[in-house]
Amino acid sequence: MDPTETVTSPGPEARPGSIQGGDGLGEKLLSSARRQLSEFEAELGLARAKAAELSEALAPTAQHARNLEDLCARFRSRIAELEAQCVHLTRTICARDAEVERLAAAAGRAAGERDALAPLLAQAEARFFSLKASFSWRITLPLRWVRRRLPDRWKSGSRRGGP
Numbered sequence: 001m002d003p004t005e006t007v008t009s010p011g012p013e014a015r016p017g018s019i020q021g022g023d024g025l026g027e028k029l030l031s032s033a034r035r036q037l038s039e040f041e042a043e044l045g046l047a048r049a050k051a052a053e054l055s056e057a058l059a060p061t062a063q064h065a066r067n068l069e070d071l072c073a074r075f076r077s078r079i080a081e082l083e084a085q086c087v088h089l090t091r092t093i094c095a096r097d098a099e100v101e102r103l104a105a106a107a108g109r110a111a112g113e114r115d116a117l118a119p120l121l122a123q124a125e126a127r128f129f130s131l132k133a134s135f136s137w138r139i140t141l142p143l144r145w146v147r148r149r150l151p152d153r154w155k156s157g158s159r160r161g162g163p
Contacts, residue, residue: 131137
């Protein structure tokens, strides 16, 4: 009901249960109810205006929330990619660690073999240098020089005594 509308009071043939009294109590109650209704409608208008204002103020916040949700989704996707990459790199590192261990073991075996062969090498070098320092090596030097200058009959294919 519009507060500006006037209500006509019922005539003398009032229905049972209607507000009627000789002292105007019904009119006072009706006037008080209209005043309260008017106040409530004013408050309702203010509340609606405030709700519209808050709704406008929340629009950027809602957009910001959607932007943050999109950003979170992208971050989750990137995190999943990085986790997959970490798994791949971890597997690669483990494989390389196993290869390094295998190579370290092989290097240890090679070092052991080298250490075992070092005395044999020292003996062979000692024999070689003693041979080079020997009288027979020095005296046969001219023969070896001549031999290097002559054609090799064995390499040329002729095995007989002549060229």
